[in-house]
Amino acid sequence: MRVLEAVPFDGVLAHFARYHPYHSGDPANSNDEAETHIRGAEALAAGRWHRVLLTGPEVRAVVLPWHLGEDGECELIPRTGLTVAAAAARLTGWGEAYAGSNPLCARKLDRQVRSEATPLFLSTRAVGGPDYAELTVRDGLIHLDGLHRMLAWEMAGRLSPGHRLEAYVAGLSPADVGHGAGHDEDGLDIHPDRKRRHGPDHVDHMPDVHGGFHPL
DSSP, X not given: OEEEEEOOHHHHHHHHHHHSOOOTTOTTOOHHHHHHHHHHHHHHHTTOEEEEEEXXXXXXXXXXXXXXXXXXXXXXXXXXXXXXXXXXXHHHHHTTHHHHHSHHHHHHHHHHHSSOOOOEEEEEEOOSSTTTTTOSOOEEEEEXXXXXXXXXXXXXXXXXXXXXXXXXXEOOOHHHHHHHTTOOSSOSOOOGGGOOOOOTTSGGGSTTOOOOOOOO
């Protein structure tokens, strides 16, 4: 992760509205829900937002919350959450059958495969609400907006180590910001003496999840 700049919350909302306007007549548009998640992250971060560049592997490790696949027959993300990489593997396993069982979600994924990369919105801590209530991993990089984009990019091979993707992240600690300002490879957690003690289900101990963030 490379930290580019601090951004005030008003600026975060302005960028979100620019890239992801809400249209109530579009059944595929859930940007109002995403804005709720972003406001929830602000309540935890208290104004600490940063614009960053993430590597492809860091995006693959983002934790996704509960997602019913746009009310289709198959639950895409269980209540306990999955990383982008794990959820994409699940989609690959279902193959073409997913388009039949979850047509709206499949259309959203297909639309994002060829779309221009727009910024992601993430938090270092799980926000409130039913989608996040039962997440096993509750800190690290947690999705606020961009689920279909990240999955589509992973399935299209766009999350290789050489790719850099822009994101707005809530809740980076001063130590992480200071380290990320001088490095553009993934892994803020390169100083073992900065680690806290965590339980067995913490992000540092979960496969496919990049750890080491110290949320405020």
